[in-house]
Amino acid sequence: xxxxxxxxxxxxxxxxxxxxxxxxxxxxxxxxxxxxxxxxxxxxxxxxxxxxxxxxxxxxxxxxxxxxxxxxxxxxxxxxxxxxxxxxxxxxxxxxxxxxxxxxxxxxxxxxxxxxxxxxxxxxxxxxxxxxxxxxxxxxxxxxxxxxxxxxxxxxxxxxxxxxxxxxxxxxxxxxxxxxxxxxxxxxxxxxxxxxxxxxxxxxxxxxxxxxxxxxxxxxxxxxxxxxxxxxxxxxxxxxxxxxxxxxxxxxxxxxxxxxxxxxxxxxxxxxxxxxxxxx
Numbered sequence: 568x569x570x571x572x573x574x575x576x577x578x579x580x581x582x583x584x585x586x587x588x589x590x591x592x593x594x595x596x597x598x599x600x601x602x603x604x605x606x607x608x609x610x611x612x613x614x615x616x617x618x619x620x621x622x623x624x625x626x627x628x629x630x631x632x633x634x635x636x637x638x639x640x641x642x643x644x645x646x647x648x649x650x651x652x653x654x655x656x657x658x659x660x661x662x663x664x665x666x667x668x669x670x671x672x673x674x675x676x677x678x679x680x681x682x683x684x685x686x687x688x689x690x691x692x693x694x695x696x697x698x699x700x701x702x703x704x705x706x707x708x709x710x711x712x713x714x715x716x717x718x719x720x721x722x723x724x725x726x727x728x729x730x731x732x733x734x735x736x737x738x739x740x741x742x743x744x745x746x747x748x749x750x751x752x753x754x755x756x757x758x759x760x761x762x763x764x765x766x767x768x769x770x771x772x773x774x775x776x777x778x779x780x781x782x783x784x785x786x787x788x789x790x791x792x793x794x795x796x797x798x799x800x801x802x803x804x805x806x807x808x809x810x811x812x813x814x815x816x817x818x819x820x821x822x823x824x825x826x827x828x829x830x831x832x833x834x835x836x837x838x839x840x841x842x843x844x845x846x847x
Contacts, residue, residue, distance in 0.1 A: 581635045587611070588639020594666070595732060595740070596644050596754060603733045604802050608673040608836075610680075611636050612798075613787060616734070619776050620784035645758070660814030664825045668832015670806050677802065681795040690796040697800030705808045717752045719767045725753040726771025734779050735801070 587609040595602030606612040611633065618629040654662050681690070715721060728740040744750040756764025786794045815822045 584635035585639035585642070588636035589643035590639075590669075591636065592640040592643025592645075595640070595729070602640075603735060604670060604805060606636075606733065607677065607798055607802065608670060609636075616780055616784045616787065619734075619780035621781075660811040660817075660821065660825055661828045663809055663811050664828040665832045667806055667810060668829040668834075669836045670802065670832075671829075672833035672836025674799075674802070677799055681792065681799050684791045686792060686796070690792045693793045693797040694800040697797040698804040701801050701804035702808070705805070709808075711747075715747055715749070717749055719763075721747075721749055722753065722756075722764050722767035723771035725749055725764075726768035726773075727775045729768065730772035730775035731779070734776065734783055 587605075588611075591602045591605045591609065591611070594605040603612065606615060614625075614629050615633060615636075618625045618633060717725075725740070725744060728744055732740040744753060753764060753768065757768070783794075811825070815825055
């Protein structure tokens, strides 16, 4: 009877988890957003790292749980992202404010999760150091305007950045690629299912996952509080860096609409968080 109840609960969770996976896929492809951040926000980051670090050992326990998220990720990345990319192009301030609200609304539960095993001086130091590092890195990248010609080696690098944006929450691969002029050709190539992009990108992503996922998973197992507070610091810094401050000064109406979308994002995030806890 209990097993049957668990199966029914799992089935009811599937559409909700697919939706969350779609948000993660959108976060991965849209400029300034991090799929890794949203995977932490939706509580899927740690089990994903555990699966990537030890696929043979965790396959049976983790794949059934993660499969709806993976399906949603593909949908969000390959399909829905095109629609939202349009809104991001036409209404960048409003779109970013909505995503910022979503992330901000989940921060309280993330902070609670980070302190599950306690906090100490090293936890707060990790928080501050990760924030400072991300601020410096993203400011430096935003100040760089190097343009390069995409090719096999550079698409390997794109795959590395895409995998890194999942493994290291807060590191948006678009933020890394846009200053180099690689973001548009990489995303367009994925959308066209171009082998010239998919093959080197896949190789770069696979190599990154193989070499970094075990290290990240080990860090969580042995230094949970330090690692999670570091992630929270990354999320805070990455979120602050994508705030479209200039759009608040365009007009009073624009400012009020930005505030509305921020509030809407926080409200939606709180609903998702409550629903997530209710069906968990």
